Amino acid sequence: MPKFSLETASQRLTAEAASWLREALFEGAFAVDATVGNGFDSLFLAHQVGKTGTVLGFDVQKRALGDAREMLKFAGTIDRARFIHDSHSHLENYIEPDQLVHGAMFNLGYLPRGDRRIITRPETTILALQAVLRHLTPGGRITVLAYRGHEGGTFEYIQIRLYLEELSAEFVRVEELAGSNDSETAPRLFRILKRPTVPE
Numbered sequence: 001m002p003k004f005s006l007e008t009a010s011q012r013l014t015a016e017a018a019s020w021l022r023e024a025l026f027e028g029a030f031a032v033d034a035t036v037g038n039g040f041d042s043l044f045l046a047h048q049v050g051k052t053g054t055v056l057g058f059d060v061q062k063r064a065l066g067d068a069r070e071m072l073k074f075a076g077t078i079d080r081a082r083f084i085h086d087s088h089s090h091l092e093n094y095i096e097p098d099q100l101v102h103g104a105m106f107n108l109g110y111l112p113r114g115d116r117r118i119i120t121r122p123e124t125t126i127l128a129l130q131a132v133l134r135h136l137t138p139g140g141r142i143t144v145l146a147y148r149g150h151e152g153g154t155f156e157y158i159q160i161r162l163y164l165e166e167l168s169a170e171f172v173r174v175e176e177l178a179g180s181n182d183s184e185t186a187p188r189l190f191r192i193l194k195r196p197t198v199p200e
């Protein structure tokens with residue numbers, strides 16, 4: 001039996017992820033976009049963290065990062081973005097040891113309109129989740145949107161679910177959301193909240 005319940009989201013899961021994550025972000029916040037892709041999530045995060053905030057973004061595809069950079073330039077928000085051409089599993093190489101992360105987005109799978117053979121993989125996704133969790137501030141939030149319709153997608157979803165189930169409920173609250181049209185191949189959203197520390 002899962003340790004967390006499955007809920008149904010009335011709005012699209014991408015919109016649901018954004019509106020839930022927004023609560024943890026503010027002017028000056030530090031956010032991570034684990035999979036920059038076309039840059040839509042980075043653009044959203046850049047708006048949320050404001051002029052004095054930071055978006056640390058990763059992608060293994062140089063071209064995607066270039067396109068995302070152009071979009072943020074056009075939107076006037078590139079000043080707060082740091083795009084890294086490397087796997088998100090190497091996050092620790094690009095962040096100060098004491099840097100707190102307020103929010104992070106993982107939008108898994110392949111790049112829409114891109115090379116469908118380049119997909120996120122559970123081994124590296126879980127390493128990246130572990131790294132973000134080490135830096136996540138109490139009250140900080142992570143969203144993981146897992147697609148199950150492509151080859152390897154369901155496997156990655158299951159591996160992530162197993163990993164999240166093992167996390168201590170005292171340390172994090174994990175919720176899983178299905179869209180209103182759920183099927184075996186429909187995406188699922190995980191919402192991970194690092195519990196605020198209780199004063200002793």
Ligand SMILES: C[S@@+](CC[C@H](N)C(=O)[O-])C[C@H]1O[C@@H](n2cnc3c(N)ncnc32)[C@H](O)[C@@H]1O
Pocket residue numbers: 034035036037038039040041042058059060061064086087088089107108109110111112118119120121124125
């Ligand atoms: C679904 S797309 C992301 C969509 C994106 N967030 C947006 O707003 O358009 C998934 C992306 O993950 C990238 N990716 C795959 N493996 C990765 C890894 N190990 N580290 C970072 N990015 C990775 C792919 O290149 C692809 O661009």
